[in-house]
Amino acid sequence: MKVSVIGSGYVGSVTAACFADVGHEVVCVDIDEKKVEQINKGVPPIYEEGLEELLGKYAGKRLIATTDSEFAVMDTEISFICVGTPSGEDGSIDLSIVRAAAGNIGEALAKKEGYHVVVVKSTVVPETTEKVVLPILEEKSGKKAGKDFGVAMNPEFLREGKAVYDFMHPDKIVVGANDLRAGDLVSELYRSFDCEVTRTIPRTAEMIKYANNSFLATKISFANEIGNICKKLGIDTYEVMQAVGKDFRISPNFLNSGAGFGGSCFPKDVKALIGKAKDIGYEPLLLESVIAVNEKQPLLMTEILQRKAGDLEGKKVAVLGLAFKNDTDDIRESRAIPVVAELLRLGARVFAYDPMAAESMKRVFPTIEYCKSAAKALKDADACLVMTEWEEFKELDAEFEDMKEKIVIDGRRIIRAKGLDYEGLCW
Secondary structure, three states, X not given: OEEEEEOOOHHHHHHHHHHHXXXXXXXXXXXXXXXXXXXXXXXXXXXXXXXXHHHHHHEOOOEEEEOOHHHHHHOOOEEEEOOOOOEOOOOOEOOXXXXXXXXXXXXXXXXXXXXXXXXXXXXOOOOHHHHHHHHHHHHHHOOOEOOOEEEEEOOOOOOOOOHHHHHHOOOOEEEEEOOHHHHHHHHHOOOOOOOOEEEEOHHHHHHHHHHHHHHHHHHHHHHHHHHHHHHHHOOOHHHHHHHHOOOOOOOOOOOOOOOOOOOOOHHHHHHHHHHHHHHOOOOOHHHHHHHHHXXXXXXXXXXXXXXXXXXXXXXXXXXXXXXXXXXXXOOOOOOHHHHHHHHHHOOOEEEEEOOOOHHHHHOOOOOOEEOOOHHHHHOOOOEEEEOOOOHHHHHOOOHHHHHOOOEEEEOOOOOOOOOOEEEEOOO
16 A cells, blocks of 8 residues: 655654555655655664664665655555644643644545545544544545545554564554545555454544553552662662562553653653543543653652762762663653753763763763763763663773772663662662
8 A cells, every 4th residue: 555654754754664664655744854864864863672674675665755745645645644643831732743744645535536544543531533633634535534535543652662563563453433435445554464453533532542651650660669668678679579460460560669660651641631531521630640650750769869879079979870771762751851850950070871862862962971882971970870771881891990999870770780889769
């Protein structure tokens, strides 16, 4: 089938490359000419494991990129909206980019003959597809949804760092459509996947995505709350959660205590669902608590550091890990951000290292020292805070030689070196 993908960020570029890999012809659309040029050269606009290989294989063949959304819609059967949905100042979802994308597609549909399906893959709160996207498409095209064109919702369930693998090996595929024809065409895209397609209506598909991410975020905040209590009682929270996770009703995933969750999905999605709930007159107390625990969690690290080191004015503190998780350069909602901000407020000199995310973090904190290795960050440091679970941090015995008897506070339970003044965040 011929598919256009509007937006070439994290979701869009992975969706385009993976659809090309299963045999579909794909047109990527982005307003950023640099991104378009990169994709056409086979260079991914973001780092994602496996993405460079796929773009290198299909760019200029089954996959092309353009800034011309009208061309993309006219030349394809199905258009996916994969643009960003950032949080507003109050945490509610900002749909301005989705609205703009829908408007551009609608204008193209006005000139197109034949049936076309528009699929929302961006994460949007329930009712967005039906009450925001569909009316814009009808207004701009002068056509009728369900008759002249179809509208569907197809949420993504991708982990950053493993998005290509997750797309190609899904545990669920959800297609929401009020129009049977539209739902059938979108489902057909996934014919070669060894996974059942769950068919439903758009608002249910939207809610499945939010419920999925909110539940995972809840597990993390729950594990952190238990971890904080365990620490005060002298109990190993990891031993507790290892046993709890053996319960088949719970599973061991997302039960590791630590500095909290970040990234482009969990914080934004939970806050957006909170905003939607309040809009309809419901107070989501549990979800608000999930966010509250997550906001507090990383700052416990600086509290521990102050308790152990006293006044931080002028002291050198190494921060290992800036990305919100390992295997990505993404710093969105990274738990390192509030920690670095607090260290600076307290007068510490921050020396940071991350294998991939330093350049991104420079836009947030341009004045701190960015080091080329963990060893350089640790040299002569008074203390070290470990924020991201990078594999290389597990093997830092030699690098920590300079840190003997110095303070190391581990936010991810990853440091194995001996002879340190070591303390875990929740253990």
